[in-house]
Amino acid sequence: MNAMGPIDQHRVVITGIGSISSLGHNVPTIWEGLTTGQSGIEKISRANAEMLHVKIAAEVKDYDPADHFDEKQLPFYDRFTQFALIAAREAIQDSGIDFQKDDLFEETAAIVASGVGGWTTIDEAFTRMYETGQARAHPLTVPRLMISAAASQVTMNFGLKGPAFCVSSACSSGNHAMGEAYWMIRTGRARAAVTGGSEAAFSIIAQRAWESVRVLAKDKCRPFSKGRQGMVIGEGAGMVIMERLEDAIARGAKIYAEVAGYGLSSDAGDIVMPDQKGGEKAMRIALQSAALNPEDIDYINAHGTGTQMNDVTETAAIKGVFGNHAHALKISSTKSMHGHALGAASALEMIATLKAVETGIVPPTINYGEPDPKCDLDYVPNEAQEMTVNGAISNSLAFGGLNAVIALRKHA
Amino acid sequence: MTDEEIKKKIYDIFEKEARVDRANLTEDAVLEDLNIESLDMVQILFGIEETFDVYVPQDDENFKLEKMSDVINGVKQLMAEKAES
Numbered sequence: 001m002n003a004m005g006p007i008d009q010h011r012v013v014i015t016g017i018g019s020i021s022s023l024g025h026n027v028p029t030i031w032e033g034l035t036t037g038q039s040g041i042e043k044i045s046r047a048n049a050e051m052l053h054v055k056i057a058a059e060v061k062d063y064d065p066a067d068h069f070d071e072k073q074l075p076f077y078d079r080f081t082q083f084a085l086i087a088a089r090e091a092i093q094d095s096g097i098d099f100q101k102d103d104l105f106e107e108t109a110a111i112v113a114s115g116v117g118g119w120t121t122i123d124e125a126f127t128r129m130y131e132t133g134q135a136r137a138h139p140l141t142v143p144r145l146m147i148s149a150a151a152s153q154v155t156m157n158f159g160l161k162g163p164a165f166c167v168s169s170a171c172s173s174g175n176h177a178m179g180e181a182y183w184m185i186r187t188g189r190a191r192a193a194v195t196g197g198s199e200a201a202f203s204i205i206a207q208r209a210w211e212s213v214r215v216l217a218k219d220k221c222r223p224f225s226k227g228r229q230g231m232v233i234g235e236g237a238g239m240v241i242m243e244r245l246e247d248a249i250a251r252g253a254k255i256y257a258e259v260a261g262y263g264l265s266s267d268a269g270d271i272v273m274p275d276q277k278g279g280e281k282a283m284r285i286a287l288q289s290a291a292l293n294p295e296d297i298d299y300i301n302a303h304g305t306g307t308q309m310n311d312v313t314e315t316a317a318i319k320g321v322f323g324n325h326a327h328a329l330k331i332s333s334t335k336s337m338h339g340h341a342l343g344a345a346s347a348l349e350m351i352a353t354l355k356a357v358e359t360g361i362v363p364p365t366i367n368y369g370e371p372d373p374k375c376d377l378d379y380v381p382n383e384a385q386e387m388t389v390n391g392a393i394s395n396s397l398a399f400g401g402l403n404a405v406i407a408l409r410k411h412a
Numbered sequence: 413m414t415d416e417e418i419k420k421k422i423y424d425i426f427e428k429e430a431r432v433d434r435a436n437l438t439e440d441a442v443l444e445d446l447n448i449e450s451l452d453m454v455q456i457l458f459g460i461e462e463t464f465d466v467y468v469p470q471d472d473e474n475f476k477l478e479k480m481s482d483v484i485n486g487v488k489q490l491m492a493e494k495a496e497s
Contacts, residue, residue: 053467053469053470213454229471273450309450
């Protein structure tokens with residue numbers, strides 16, 4: 001294959017998924033949590049919550065890195081890299097893909113998103129230097145903290161030698177990474193991809209910084225509800241295996257869904273407030289690139305952070321794109337359960353959307369109380385619902401106005 | 413700090429962070445009418461917290477900031493609470 005040759009057109013499917021989040025350490029556990037409306041949001045345990053005004057987060061629980069990595073490897077992996085590898089491992093195993101066959105590893109892309117990368121490493125290095133005055137930094141500090149560390153370690157752990165890099169666009173990072181991987185396979189620049197996102201950006205100072213923006217909820221995440229107070233910070237990783245449709249069929253792979261389209265846009269507005277037109281544009285382009293009509297979509301996994309502004313603006317954007325059909329859609333925010341995992345958010349949400357297409361069960365928006373008159377669509381309140389999902393989109397509308405939407409089509 | 417000094421420092425913060433015309437900064441001023449952008453408001457709150465060394469609570473029913481007098485009285489209340497603790 002000539003990587004710089006003519007542009008082909010291949011259909012792209014997802015054949016494996018893996019994840020770790022506040023709801024569990026693997027997809028079956030997480031999906032069980034999502035469909036039973038469990039909340040991964042609790043009082044912060046990894047730091048002294050009494051030092052904070054907002055004492056809740058969606059942390060990965062009961063997690064011991066020694067369960068997943070041996071002591072020789074662990075020093076190389078920041079927490080965000082650990083999460084990426086755990087999710088990638090599960091996804092690869094789930095897919096049954098053999099990267100050695102026909103030297104597929106040469107043409108497999110690894111595109112791994114993160115918002116801030118090795119935050120824990122940075123926090124510990126700064127504390128050590130500035131608080132205790134120890135001038136010597138650990139030699140592995142740089143390889144651990146770089147935002148591309150997870151992408152590199154994924155290629156190294158699984159022997160992938162195709163195009164590889166990290167994508168970072170705040171809350172849209174995951175969708176941008178998976179979108180670019182899809183586009184690479186669609187246009188013949190790669191034959192397969194291991195792609196998704198990872199984030200483990202919690203620390204006292206990070207939480208304090210988020211408190212200052214005044215978008216955090218102090219009790220629960222209640223997207224689209226009246227009186228919602230904001231978002232809750234989460235962590236974790238989601239990874240998927242993408243392949244050409246023809247390759248997946250030839251090897252008898254299980255197909256979760258077809259990646260049908262990918263839409264991007266930029267608000268060019270405010271650094272924190274979303275713009276309706278930007279969200280509309282990304283959704284429209286996702287549908288157009290998928291050759292899908294609005295009426296072909298059954299389910300939207302919303303960005304749905306739970307802030308006053310996002311939920312109203314996103315609702316208006318959905319109505320702008322879908323018109324009357326907006327009222328027939330099921331829309332849910334799984335952030336109500338797994339929190340806002342920032343650079344990993346779209347990846348966690350892609351997993352939820354793929355499972356919805358696969359199983360015909362749509363996860364709920366939990367903590368849904370009194371409806372907000374400005375958010376008057378069907379948000380699947382509190383309980384999962386059964387519904388055949390032939391077409392779905394997953395929205396990410398990031399801080400800084402960077403929007404990315406991925407469209408999925410059920411594979412017949 | 414005298415009441416006058418508190419008021420002056422608060423007006424300084426509004427002027428600096430949100431470029432509000434000093435002439436519009438009166439105790440009766442309605443904050444919404446000052447057309448302050450949300451990110452500027454967040455920075456005003458930060459400026460208040462830094463200047464007076466207090467924490468301005470969020471989404472607190474007892475601490476609604478609608479007029480400038482709410483802000484001035486709120487700051488005095490927070491300073492008094494801090495002095496007591």
